[in-house]
Amino acid sequence: MKTLVLAEKPSVAKSLAQVLGASPVSRHAYENQQYVITWALGHLMTLKMPEDYRHEWQEWTFDTLPLLPKKMETKPLPKTRGQLKAIQQLTRRSDIGTAVIATDAGREGELVARWILAYCQFKRPVKRLWISSQTNKAVRDGFKQLRPVQEFDDLYAAATARATADWLVGLNVTRALTVKYQDNLAAGRVQTPTLGLIAQQEAKINQFKPQTYYELQLNTKAGTAKLATQKQLNLDQVTKIQAGLKGRSFQVTRCDTKKRRQKAPLPYDLTELQKDANLRYQFSAKKTLNLLQTLYEQYKVVSYPRTDSKYLSTDLKATMSERLAALGGYSVTARQLLAHQQTVQQKQVFNDQKVTDHYGLIPTEEMPPVARFSNDEQKIYQMIVDRFLGLFAADYQEEQRRYQLTAGQYQFHLTTAQVLVAGFKGDQVQSVVAPQWQVNTTVTGQLNYKKCLTKAPAPLSEATLLVQMDKFGLGTPATRAEIIEKLINSGLMLRQGQHLATTPKGQQLLKLVNPSLTTPALTAKWEQQLEAIAHGQLAAPQFIQQIKQETQGLVREIKQSQADYHDFNLTGKRCPDCNEPLREKATRQGVLLVCSNPNCHYKRWRDPKVTNHRCPQCHKKMIILTGTKGDYFKCTHCNLTQPVEQVKQQRKPNRHETQKLLKKINQDEEPQESALAQALKAAMQQK
Template sequence: MRLFIAEKPAPDKESQLTIILDLLKQAGSVVNAGDPDEEGQLLVDEILVYAGCKLPVKRVLINDNNTKVVRKALDNLRDNSEFAGLSAAAEARSVGDQLYGFNMTRAYTLAARQAGYQGVLSVGRVQTPILGLVVRRDRAYSAHEKAFYYIVTGRFDIKGVAFPARYQIAEGDPVDEKGRLSNDQHAQAIANEVKGKTVRIVSAETRQKEQQPPLPYNLLKLQTDASRKYGMKPDQVKDITQALREKHRLITYNRSDCEYLSDEQHGDAPGVLSAIAATAPMFANVEGLADPSLKSRAFDSTKVSAHHAIIPTEATADLSALSDAEQKIYLLIARAYIAQFFAKHQYDQTTLVVEAGGHRFAVRSNVTTRLGWLMLYRNDAGNEDLEGDENDVSVDIRPLREGQEGTCTDAESAQQETKPQPLYTMATLLQDLTRVAKYVSDDRLRKVLIEKDKGKEGEHRGIGTPATRDSIIATLFERGYLIEQGKSIVSSPSAREFYDALPDQAKFPDMTALWHEQQKTILAGERDAVSFVLDLMAYVTGEVGRVKQNGLGIKFEIHPCPSCGKALHRFKKKDTDEFFWGCTGYTEGCKYSCDDKDGKPVPKSAVKASDIHKCKVCGKRLCRRPGKKPVGSFFWSCSGYPECKQTYRDVKGKPDFSNKTTAAPASI
């Protein structure tokens, strides 16, 4: 049984829908060419049901616009009915998200109103677990108790090669829960015992290693890098890629969750590389170094999902005609594509273990033998694709051999402070959204979510989709749940209170895992969408009833309006990322507003009444206030406001009693 809620055409899509409906009347058969995934299947099936289409319907699966791929797909049409499970699963998820979000949001919001909170407490299958990630990280950070551990480093000279090495923990050493030296005196004793002693190499090994270039971008990885490098917001990056795709025709489909390309796309490399060089002159030299015959791991048709990775097209443009932000995003996408045609980065990795005074120390070094694709990324600090072990050294220790001896020239014990897991930044939060399985509270469901993205690099047990994550995060900011503190993202006090009132299934990613498990049965035809929604209705009914009966049991931080006493509410300014606070008594005439700082209202500075100038109407003292227009202007008002609304113009810092006004400006 299918749901297919009665559809109503979206106003901005109605004209296009009319064209499709007219064409269906002229057709003898239909081919569903929607994206080869659940949402793409549903999108076309909904139109066919809305049209009452009785024609034979075939299905073509195209995830690459390469001509060879398209022709092959057209030669392998299948009956559309074979994909009914895809459509049913997408429909169940869509209706379920609405049913769950609408009802839970309304229940919690109304319960909060009874506690004096005037905002909206929105609940969503994806939104609320994201909030949960931030709340739990904040609390772990605040609860961290500082402790100390100790690192012993020896400095050695063997056959003229000087290098540092770190002490290796031995049986009987006092250590903390992470296996680090925990006793200062013990660590210092080790340093003293090896200093000046003969050192001997007990093992030496050099291996030739290589590193593949980073895969091309999917939207999330692009948003992560743009946030890390340029401080861009996720929704900003999505909008920029939309413009690069639709306005400038410079990149392929931009909302992809895939980092791979089809095997057939490898043949497009010469044309794409030439287009990049023509558009971005700074890449003209490296284009000559790129080898289109090289085929990186990115070219693998078996790993392409509904869409392939985001790459440049063969279209060209004047780079200077693009905005600064568009240029930055295009160059990131272009660099990642070019890297696929550079040799692998190759290096020798040498590991030494030495012994001095009965204690062992180890060191590892990496020496590049072929730079390869890394030449494109040398100035990209913070890129996780480039990060090595922080303990590796740059000294070339390859010539050293087992059995050689030298001297420990120095040794020291350094105290280190334990650190909590850092607060989220936009980049690290986005990264975590693709690997939330580790945060699922139920062991069985955790395995389900791990299975969900098995074999898919770039989407490791994630939550949300490339098309929705940015808007969901933006909503959390607009609701006042998330706040930016410098580069960090933290939860607001009201968000933490709200989090505590929610059931675990809502604030952990468990529900996404549970839905995925149930939708697998819908895909297989073992269950229909109706039964899924009915089960969800029963769950939501129980949760709404619990909230109605028990309330929220929390106290929200209410900020009273200094003018009328009603609660203040946090609002987002139009067309900016800034917030302000306004009085909820606005409709009753209170116009008070003030700035926002870290999610809290900043009271307006109190205006001091003059000891000299008094109102000519009531005799009370006057106050000099800043005017709204022009900037830098002032006026005088009566301290008896609102009983006395008399105001005076300001002339050289004094009230002009000869030219008074009769009503107070709106800024009082």
């Protein structure tokens, strides 16, 4: 009997096939004497839509709300039915004895596989491949230590509960808002409080009033000392103190010496890596995750990306030297550590109790193919390597000396630091030897004052938003990047340089939606409960029943709301068919102007679209416009116009279309059976 292996993506299935020695046998599978390997394409299944449960739920009215199915059911996604059908056929093969779930080792990966196997009604034994890297060694070891799928039932229950909660809250609140205010207003269990974090920071900035103050400084040979004061000084106060101290010397009245030790930072988890990549390279959270997935799946040089842990399990101690050796051709520091047979100095990194589903991000035992890395992939890989190599380095140590300099009733404070051991910081720090004073030493220096201005809170960037989402438990490391992108794509939030800001539509939504959904408290509580379900500490039906009750309350609040609504997407332009205002609608191709009258179907592009169609006169790219007679091309250089339909009729077929046409012609020209041959065949069949 053979084992059916279900991977999450074609690329992962190909990697598994290479390790297990399977060859492609169709467009949908690899196979050998022991394994049949196939793949999903992410989610092949989804929860049914309201109209799939009841026909009357198809209507967007308050009469049908709230939508509360007795049992949540799934259905195939239409665009990937072909792959799902192929998997279904494989599960029905008589030579398939067991299945192995090899989707991503996390909550969503578990959901993907379980829904597919349930749809296929697969009743034979199922096991789980649970690995934290895609190296050949990790895959081989993982298949030797396959785990019973029942060990992950709680994880599957948490994933199902999460999907159910998102369906109940998202669909009901979105429908209620849309029906109430007659506009497309989408709200969600996680995305709305995330938008609220941006709005709260903007409110703090708008309410901030800058104030001017002055600092009095004493410049000495050891550095700059500042006047110790509990209040902010104005110009008159600081000049008066400066005048009173002019020409005076200062006495060292106190000297505190303290040695400070700093350990190397732990390996990255996904959230911190996304934060640092945004600060250092201005990468979006989504971009960082995509780069990381490539390093994990294609190059197999980093461990599992979607981790929320910074610690390593104790069984990894034996692999650290091998991982370091793989970096020998990549990093000078790694070669030096290998030459000195250096071991991990930061012992606290090994902690089984602090490792969740996956350990922190570290390099694998695979030698990195640096020549194949893109520039951005190289940056992310280097960040992970630097953290990893820091584990082999000593602690950073410095000696801090804090002085109190006194003249009359005034004290100035000065702190100096001298590096004792550079440790993991290496060349990042320079040791400056400052004069060391004793108590009663006389010190002189230059007095001056500095004009300062209180700073407003900084707008949230993706880096600081990720920190806030992590703090309040909004989403998971695997979903936060997608949440940010969804808010931007839906027109509720936008990027302004390196910062994030709410749009007028986003600000309007936060005023209309239920107050409990605009703050992270409620959603953070739900995320904690989902984690409890994943660890077997809470029953999923109990959580779902609570979500249903809260959904009823949310819909009731929207129905009773008296909030005013202003459609920020309405423009001053009028529909040429019914004279109603046109509404802007953002799409991937640009902004559409759509008639606000629900019974009118007029729409056109707001901005001229540049096409690949060339002007027959000047050969420049033409734009496409919409007129009373339909779409037409226009050249902005020579003003030539061409109806789109006319161009389509005149267009020559491309290479692919030509080959397809020739194939059809050749088939049509193949000799057919003659009438005599058909008669003979019929006579033979009658015998």
